Amino acid sequence: MTRSPALPPLLHGLFRELVAQGVPIGTRDYLDGLRALAAGYGSSADGQGERQALARLAQILWARSDEEHRLIARWFARIPATPADLLAAVDATLDQLDAEGTDTPGTAATAVHSPLASATSPAATPGGETRDSPASAAPGDDPAAPRARISFSSVQEGTGLPVPRLSLDPALGEAYVLHPQALIPPRTLAVLWRRYRRGTRGGPRTELDIDATVAERCRRGLLLRPACRPRRSNAARLLILADTSPSMDPWRPFLTSLAESLPFGHLARAEMGYFSNLPRRQLYARPELRDPQPLGDALRHFKGAGLLIVSDAGSARGYLNRRRANQTADLLDELLTHCPAIVWLNPMPRARWAGTTAEHIAANARVPMLPLDATHLLRAIDILRGNK
Structure with missing residues (x-):
């Protein structure tokens, strides 16, 4: 029986680890590795430094960021080098398995030893794992000699004979740490605010x-x-009304960045007020909806200023609430008497507005509704400056 082409054990283990770590690689990348090896890549001219050549090949094929480059480098640095005799023994064992046709599902783990690595022989546990058995050590073997234990996964995991891999998962150091990222970086926000100017002497x-x-x-x-x-x-003044209802929880970090960036805009006056779903008769000074203040007082302090409203307008849940749409329309009419320039920023994509309350609110021609990103925020600032 002919064995189907497969990556070397070291690259195959790396491929599986990258997939487990969430690196976006798939079947096409696996096949690219096979084609590169068949074309002669991944090998050194002098026969030395094969691991370095394989590491470079893996980084070229599968790494698309600095962190993925470091992950591959850590893999090769922490996996111990395999003696050449052991690799020859593994290849010989695979050829023997092919000849004998031992591709039954019952073969869960097989131990392979090289002539240099027989100080201890692994014994199979009832769970299919292997462990070292000191009693099985051959007399006269050097305990300090290099040795390794290779396990074969069941053929139920894939087609053909399983590819050997280390029976213990190697340590890769720290895992990926995911940090929340705002829609617009604070520095970009500060630059955008400085574009909002009304120069006076x-x-x-x-x-x-x-x-x-x-x-x-x-x-x-x-x-x-x-x-x-x-x-x-700069005499420009800006009032931002931010929705902190449960449907806006994914954008809480952005609202925090929004509030922290306002002092860097060098505006004459800028404040944020918070509400839930719809600002009725009062606003709140904190996103936890504490420290209420009458809405009329805020509007009097910012009469003639620019007004931004940040809310999903019901599009996050995909609901259509006609009562809320009518109440919002009445509120916008009142706000327009105090602030002639109003822009609504919706963090949901425009395609998600259809059939929701946001679609009815966006139909108001006097208050444009824009998606929330850097490009549309720049457009919103131009509208507040009077560039319709």
Whole structure:
């Protein structure tokens, strides 16, 4: 019986570990490894450093980020080198298994020893695992000689003969640590806020007015003192109303980044108010819906300012609540009397708005609803500046 092509045990074990760690590789990547090996890649010219050549091949084929490169490097660094005699013994055993046709499901684990690695022979446990049996050590063998234990998985896991692998899973060091990432980085938010400007001049006259100074010099023929003017400052004000209902829980980290980025925008005044589903008669100063304040007071302080509303508007749950849609329409009409420029930012994709309350709210032409990302937030700021 002819054995089907397979990756070497070291690469096969690495492939399975990468899949277990969530690296996006599949059958096509496995076949790419076979084709690369068949083409002569993964081997060194002098016969030395085969592991380094295989490591480079695996990183080229299967690593798409720095962390995946480090994961592959740790794999090769922590798996002990296998003696050449042991590899020859494994190949000979596989050929013997092919000749004898020992591909029955009952073969759960087979121990393979090299002539240099027979200090202890593994004994099979009832659970199919192997363990070292000191009583089975051959007399005269050197306990310090290199040895390894290879186990064969059952053929029920795949087609053909199973590929040998180390019976104990090797340690790979630290695992992946997943950190929550905001939709828009805080630095990008700060840059976007600085785009929202309404320049005005006020305060003491401390800035040199070149045009007025030249005009004074031409009119009088001499210049007693230079003409000065007040410095230009940003008079833009911004009020953000953020929904903290349970359906917005996945975007809590973004709302935190949003609040922390406002001081870096150098706006004349910027605040965030929180509500649940719909801001009725009051807002809250904290996302836990504590420290309420009347909605009318906030609107009076920000009369004529820009207003951003961040809410999924019912699209996260996929519900259509006509009563909520009508109440939201009435609220927007009231808000427009205080803030002429309002933009609604929806963190759900536009395709998910169909058939929900968000679709009815987005039908209001005076309050555009945009998806929540850096590109559309830039568009929202342009709308607040008056660039419709």
